[in-house]
Amino acid sequence: MQGTAIAQPNIALIKYWGKRDVALNLPAVGSISITLRELHTRMHVIFEDGLDADTLTVNDAPDENMLPRLSACLDRVADQDRPRARIASQCNFPIAAGLASSASSFAALTVAAAHAAGKSLTTAELASLAGQASGSAARSILGGFVELTNTNGGIAVDSLCEADEWPFAVVVAITETGPKAVGSTAAMEISRKTSPFYSNWVDQQAADLDTARAAIHDRDFARLARVAEHNCLKMHSIMWASRPPMVYWNAATMRCLETVRSLQARDIGVFFTIDAGPQVKAVCLPEHAADVEAALRKTQGVEDIMVSGLGQGARLEAAT
Numbered sequence: 001m002q003g004t005a006i007a008q009p010n011i012a013l014i015k016y017w018g019k020r021d022v023a024l025n026l027p028a029v030g031s032i033s034i035t036l037r038e039l040h041t042r043m044h045v046i047f048e049d050g051l052d053a054d055t056l057t058v059n060d061a062p063d064e065n066m067l068p069r070l071s072a073c074l075d076r077v078a079d080q081d082r083p084r085a086r087i088a089s090q091c092n093f094p095i096a097a098g099l100a101s102s103a104s105s106f107a108a109l110t111v112a113a114a115h116a117a118g119k120s121l122t123t124a125e126l127a128s129l130a131g132q133a134s135g136s137a138a139r140s141i142l143g144g145f146v147e148l149t150n151t152n153g154g155i156a157v158d159s160l161c162e163a164d165e166w167p168f169a170v171v172v173a174i175t176e177t178g179p180k181a182v183g184s185t186a187a188m189e190i191s192r193k194t195s196p197f198y199s200n201w202v203d204q205q206a207a208d209l210d211t212a213r214a215a216i217h218d219r220d221f222a223r224l225a226r227v228a229e230h231n232c233l234k235m236h237s238i239m240w241a242s243r244p245p246m247v248y249w250n251a252a253t254m255r256c257l258e259t260v261r262s263l264q265a266r267d268i269g270v271f272f273t274i275d276a277g278p279q280v281k282a283v284c285l286p287e288h289a290a291d292v293e294a295a296l297r298k299t300q301g302v303e304d305i306m307v308s309g310l311g312q313g314a315r316l317e318a319a320t
Helices: 066-077 100-118 123-133 135-141 184-194 197-219 221-240 251-265 285-299
Strands: 001-009 010-014 020-021 033-037 041-047 054-058 086-089 145-151 154-160 169-174 270-273 280-284 304-309 315-318
Touching: 001 100, 001 135, 001 285, 010 135, 010 197, 010 221, 010 270, 010 280, 020 184, 033 135, 033 197, 041 100, 054 066, 066 086, 066 123, 086 100, 100 135, 100 315, 123 135, 123 154, 135 145, 154 197, 154 221, 154 270, 169 197, 184 221, 197 221, 221 251, 221 270, 251 270, 251 280, 251 285, 280 285, 285 304
Parallel strands: 054 086
Antiparallel strands: 001 041, 001 315, 010 033, 033 145, 041 086, 145 154, 169 280, 169 304, 270 280
């Protein structure tokens, strides 16, 4: 009645923003992401008869804020008449700060809970359950380059390229370590209801997905860089034009973009992407990782740097 699983966060290159079904947490558009290797969340779940309620610790400290979402996920995985659970989460990167901690958390929780409940679930079933808790968590079920597509009434995830088939490095510039003021779910609904750019975003996503998919197939870094940066900027334009505006960037975020542009001017193979937060992810070819890291470390306002390669999907680590 227990299980431990580990999952990596993923960084969307072609992003999703907005939901077509809020109750089922279904995304409005498809997306393509890369799963990271060095960043991770480990989830340990114990179903225990006699417990009155679920409990959660995050990095060894009690956490009541996230518990309702985790309990709801356990209900979906193990059924609502399950025993209550002790949940222990360990995360080696900032939480709720635009680094996809919810993706790795719910992917790991789904895999751990399924094992603890004695359920043998397919990859598609795991992705669907994780995605109902966090839209991006479905992509962390797989590794390398992952595409999430909409289906009738659900989602599907597919591997476009394994991590070792086209190695990348991701240099993450941490410009702020605290939690963001507005969570992604709430911000998406504000954008969907108020941004004048939202409908165009949905209409144009298929073309961006096609371009990125072809670039990955052809191992065309320059083409992938162009479409990923443009897709990122379109998503943030939707946020900025919402009422109230959803602006996650800070001054250091902008300086990091200038740093990336200066590296590109030197023919360094790198591009930027930014999720719903102030952190900048500089995606680069492995041979350029040291140059990218050094330049971002010198950028004013950068508090820390994390460097990762591409990694595998969520998996069971240990269970008894």
